[in-house]
Amino acid sequence: MSLENKSHKLFPNFSTSMPSAETSTNFSLSGKSLPIFTSGCSSTSMTSWGANENSNNTKDNNEGSYGDRFIPIRTGDMISEFQRRAATSTEEKSQKRKREEPEGKKKDTHIFVYIIPKGNKFLKFHSSLPKRRGILDTPFRNVYSTTPFSRQVEDLMTKPRKPTRTINPLPYQMLAFCNELMLKDDFYLNVVDWSTSNILSLGLESCVYLWNTGTSKGSQLAIGTAEGKLQIWDTQKLMKIRDCTSHSSRIGTLSWNGNLLTTGSADRCIFHRDPRSPYDNIRVLTDHKSEICGLKWNNEGNQLASGGNANELFIWEGLNLSPIRKLDGHKAAVRALSWSPHSRNLLVSGGGHLDRQIRFWNTLDSRCLASYNSSIKVCNLQWSPTANEIVSTHGWWKNDVIVWQYPSMEKIATLKGHNYRVLYFSLSPNGEDIVTGAGGDDNTLRFWKVFNAPLSNKKKITKSAFKLDGLIR
Template sequence: MRLLDQVPPSTPRQACAVPLTVKRTPSRTTFSNTLSTRKRRRVSIPSFDLEAELGIPVSTELAVEETDADRFVAFRSPSSIPLHTTPRTNRIAKSFGLLDDRVLTYAEGPTSPSETKLRSLLRRSVTELFNIPRSTSSVSAKANLGARKQFVMALDGPGISRDPFAFSMTWSRANCIGVAFRSDVYCQNLETREIVHLCRVLADDGPVHSIDWRDQPQSHILGLGTTSGKVRVWDALSLSLVADWSGDGSPVGGMHWNESVLAVGRKDGRVSLYDLRTPEEIREAKGHKRHVHGVKWSPDGKYLATGDHSGNVHIWDQRAANYLTIGDKKLLAKHNGPVKAISWSPWQGGLVATGGTFPDGAIQIFDVNKISTVSPPLVIGTYTNVTSLHWSSHCKELLSTHGSSWTKSQTLYDYPPSAKETPTTPFTNSMTVHSYPSCERIVSVVGHSAAIAHSCIGPDGCSIFTVSPAEETIKMFRVWAAPGSQAKDDEQGLARKNAIR
């Protein structure tokens, strides 16, 4: 029987002895707040010494000023109008213990020193957990050239051509260097330290302007060109003349081998191609109108990059016997100054870097495989003469050598500036390594007191020889390291192996 049936009819339901439970629906103002005063009283945090647990000594000056401000509610100044603006709101808030809560008052509560110390320790521990230092690769120039900024060996170079566009030094795959001194060419084997006088050109032939070693397997073959247009090939083992292509009277610019084919830049804008198997010129590429300084074959031998005195850069396709084009134009790149420095990437086919001298002073990086998409080049501005470029074989880094610098306001009429007006920048007379594709400067080392006119990279892809005609010195620097090599940072050991006695 239900309980209400036991009550006499005369007894009103309000006088029933059994109390009724009335469920009250809270108003909209009685919302739950997890940060209220009552709920804060229910939370108990066990006391422990976090400093001893983590083993982190904390000084008073390292404590971070903490705040109890709500992260979802903006902190308001004391002049702001609070939410409890009516007596009814104050009564409701007081009954639920929210009168002093920050949701209504927007004020910070007092923070004890122990709580501040605890939060500082927690914040420091989390910061150290996620702050993982970025390690430097042992292959990168930052870990090699940046750590040891001194040269490994130095040679005297009296009589080196002072022409800033001359290629007076080359380094063969057999670890032999060749250096041109006026009309003489000398060779030194860095393994045996033997120095050999290779040849001497006649006075009427003019000084030697460019030299270059052939690649393997005949890395002992050296080609040379003079300012009078003579082109000859010598054998460094037998000290004999292999070929003589002296029929052209146009002065020589840069030159570079592709197997048995030698490409030679000319002052009249032509690029002559010679083959050791034939006594005459096999082909010539026409497209430049000024002196061709930079000449460089791609590693696969498919493309030939050339740069002239006007700053024009062309890419010649050996397979099609014609220049690569962008639309109806045969011009790949345009610098505002003469282009001597050209380098192809050994790890990405079609990637080439070119550098300009005054008044350009910029490095441009292209991908010839994206010519049809008219992809804009990456540009590194230096406002310094870019005399040579070398890609690393072991990492995505590019080295550039530089001469004198200038300001943006200087023009052709006030260059070269006087010694007092010459600005000094991190690029001046330096070797600088850039990362790819970010183009960030990794390290700059001033290896000479004067301009670096030329440089060549070694067969290991790690070392660089730099030439400074004004200083009359040749220096070798270790820029990169081969992956997995256990090379020690011992300058004396390297000097004993390579020094001339």
């Protein structure tokens, strides 16, 4: 069956039902005649619509022709078709205006001519409207909020509440010594230290005791004697490696800086030593006028802070023989020193009984950034390695251990228990525990959990720590 025959079967009465292109019929509805516009196609053109596609000649002759469902049949020349329709539309509008205008009345026509200057663009994009300064259109603006609360209030309500900082006011471990072993009550001595290998050392009378709080591994231990001698011991083999004679009086303070060991003495001298060198001393510093009671290297290892009994506080650069800064302000001996691990060139220092001040220094320009009156003697100061917090130990008359928030200097906790001035102090290698010691009638070492260390910094500590059966003498 051909396509032409099939079209006749699908539309058997199409040619008789559709009027020709030249006819139009008026229907009457409620006394009004309605024009019916014809489709503009004859029976012959309809039969050839489905069978012959090469009927452009007949369509070009009949410009108003339409196909099925009154879909206009486009001509080949789209531009001519557009111009013809635009002209027809303009003519129809003009005739409609003439019919609507009253007779005898003429409408003046004004023609405006605008000459575009040479070089100017006739069509161009305009910039968007200027936005109000300080307003950024984002989905978080209050005008788009679906709740009556501001974004800040929503954040406060949806964020989990921060856990309250709590510090146990009681020590988790305490070592009390018998009358034969006495902690000296001397403001110018430091006889307790906690090494990075988790070994605690304690000097009692003429002996040094070691507690292994973790593994059994150790390194070297430096001991200063009352005669001014410096001894270096191997804590694994329990054997003295070296005996250095240099100071003429007792050694009260020591500070390690890698392989460099710095000692301060009552003879007003500071010695730099390298245990690997065959010589006893590398440098000798002689600017202090009284006994040296405080020594501390900074975290970078390029600056040394030293405090003396004559209210002196010096800053030394490397191994220079002269100090680069002298920090004036304290009115008593400067024993308590600590460098901030969070801000470079930030030093905190504490004065003795006649001063009682905690001062913060910028060691680059010698400025005192802040000063706080603690009302009691400051014996030790230590920054937290994980937070902007400071722990201090004090002497007569309260003998407290206080945790401070920096820079507000608000008290986070006050730890009580010692009944004599807390002269001895050290920080554990995990950064969260401290050990404090007091002589006289107290004669105890106490261990406190003070700081919050991150999990990555915590080390495993065995439960058998600080057992007296592991005492080495």
